[in-house]
Amino acid sequence: MLRIGMLTSGGDCQALNAAMRGVVKGIFSKRDDVEIYGFQDGYKGLIYSNFKMLTSKDFSGILTRGGTILGTSRQPFKLMRVPDENGVDKVEAMKHTYHKLNLDCIVILGGNGTHKTANLLREEGLHVITLPKTIDNDLWGTDMTFGFQSAVDIATDTIDRIHTTATSHSRVFIIEVMGHKVGYVTLYAGIAGGADIILLPEIPYDIDVITDVINKRTAAGKPFTILAVAEGAISKEDAKLTKKEYKAKLAKRTFPSIAYELEQQIQEKTQREVRITVPGHTQRGGTPCAYDRVFATRVGAAAAELILKEEYGYMIAMKNNEVTKVPLGEVAGKLKFVDPDASIIREAKMTGISFGDE
Ligand code: F6P
Numbered sequence: 001m002l003r004i005g006m007l008t009s010g011g012d013c014q015a016l017n018a019a020m021r022g023v024v025k026g027i028f029s030k031r032d033d034v035e036i037y038g039f040q041d042g043y044k045g046l047i048y049s050n051f052k053m054l055t056s057k058d059f060s061g062i063l064t065r066g067g068t069i070l071g072t073s074r075q076p077f078k079l080m081r082v083p084d085e086n087g088v089d090k091v092e093a094m095k096h097t098y099h100k101l102n103l104d105c106i107v108i109l110g111g112n113g114t115h116k117t118a119n120l121l122r123e124e125g126l127h128v129i130t131l132p133k134t135i136d137n138d139l140w141g142t143d144m145t146f147g148f149q150s151a152v153d154i155a156t157d158t159i160d161r162i163h164t165t166a167t168s169h170s171r172v173f174i175i176e177v178m179g180h181k182v183g184y185v186t187l188y189a190g191i192a193g194g195a196d197i198i199l200l201p202e203i204p205y206d207i208d209v210i211t212d213v214i215n216k217r218t219a220a221g222k223p224f225t226i227l228a229v230a231e232g233a234i235s236k237e238d239a240k241l242t243k244k245e246y247k248a249k250l251a252k253r254t255f256p257s258i259a260y261e262l263e264q265q266i267q268e269k270t271q272r273e274v275r276i277t278v279p280g281h282t283q284r285g286g287t288p289c290a291y292d293r294v295f296a297t298r299v300g301a302a303a304a305e306l307i308l309k310e311e312y313g314y315m316i317a318m319k320n321n322e323v324t325k326v327p328l329g330e331v332a333g334k335l336k337f338v339d340p341d342a343s344i345i346r347e348a349k350m351t352g353i354s355f356g357d358e
Pocket of ligand 1: 011074111134135136178179180231284
């Protein structure tokens with residue numbers, strides 16, 4: 001009997017179900033003596049032994065379904081070694097559940113935080129395989145994560161819709177795109193949606209450069225301007241602060257988010273009418289796009305292959321369009337940022353997009 005645990009952890013995204021379906025279809029194509037233990041709400045399910053037994057039927061008809069059939073939750077890595085309110089040692093509890101159920105391996109779908117805990121479990125001797133999910137595409141060791149392309153499509157659609165109303169009203173519009181530390185979704189949606197200004201956490205901006213772009217567009221007879229702004233966009237001034245100083249400054253910020261701070265600054269400096277749109281969690285919702293369905297199916301099937309070969313301790317990744325495996329120990333704790341010197345930034349600048357930096 002092959003006993004496989006499965007959980008989805010951290011923020012949800014599109015194609016989580018497609019990926020799990022890929023794993024299960026892959027395994028059942030070779031063996032039928034398989035038990036699937038679906039842990040509820042991420043690591044919480046593993047800690048508190050909350051699971052349901054699933055059959056291959058449970059994974060039918062879910063290729064296009066958004067969210068996760070297992071539920072998810074955020075369980076910060078830094079709290080994993082801190083006992084819960086009842087004194088439960090979470091790491092020991094997870095190991096206990098794994099051994100009690102006599103699992104052969106656990107398949108964990110998640111982003112950065114999830115991978116740190118997955119690696120911890122590997123170090124504690126559990127057989128772990130992970131799959132790269134997150135709309136942020138910020139996982140080290142893989143060119144792509146599932147959820148990213150779907151989120152880009154949604155953010156692009158938002159920018160497209162704003163474009164028409166911004167043009168009609170000759171307004172400046174700020175679209176705040178998800179991504180606190182990393183700006184991939186903003187970068188791709190911004191280019192795809194024809195944003196005039198793109199602000200990323202990786203490229204600190206100067207507010208005077210931004211208002212200059214807006215004024216020049218107005219003078220050139222283009223009275224509307226679209227800004228695609230990542231949640232974590234940061235000014236050059238703030239980028240000079242230490243992490244601690246910046247955190248303290250953010251804690252005191254009276255604006256709900258960066259878009260509102262920029263709105264006020266732009267309004268004051270240009271006397272232009274500014275509006276804000278925050279697509280928020282719509283970017284993680286709904287059906288996965290075709291790319292994510294294919295990608296998630298491929299990495300799911302590749303995970304099944306590794307399980308059948310009893311090769312554990314890897315994240316399935318995409319590199320140069322090929323599905324491959326990366327040791328979990330190499331992935332955990334590293335973020336993949338947008339490289340400000342990457343050719344995509346140069347190319348975007350060539351087409352007249354400003355990143356607010358020069
Ligand atoms: O990590 C994915 C992500 O969607 C980020 O882009 C976003 O900043 C964050 O999660 C939102 O988290 P939550 O769903 O906990 O509000």
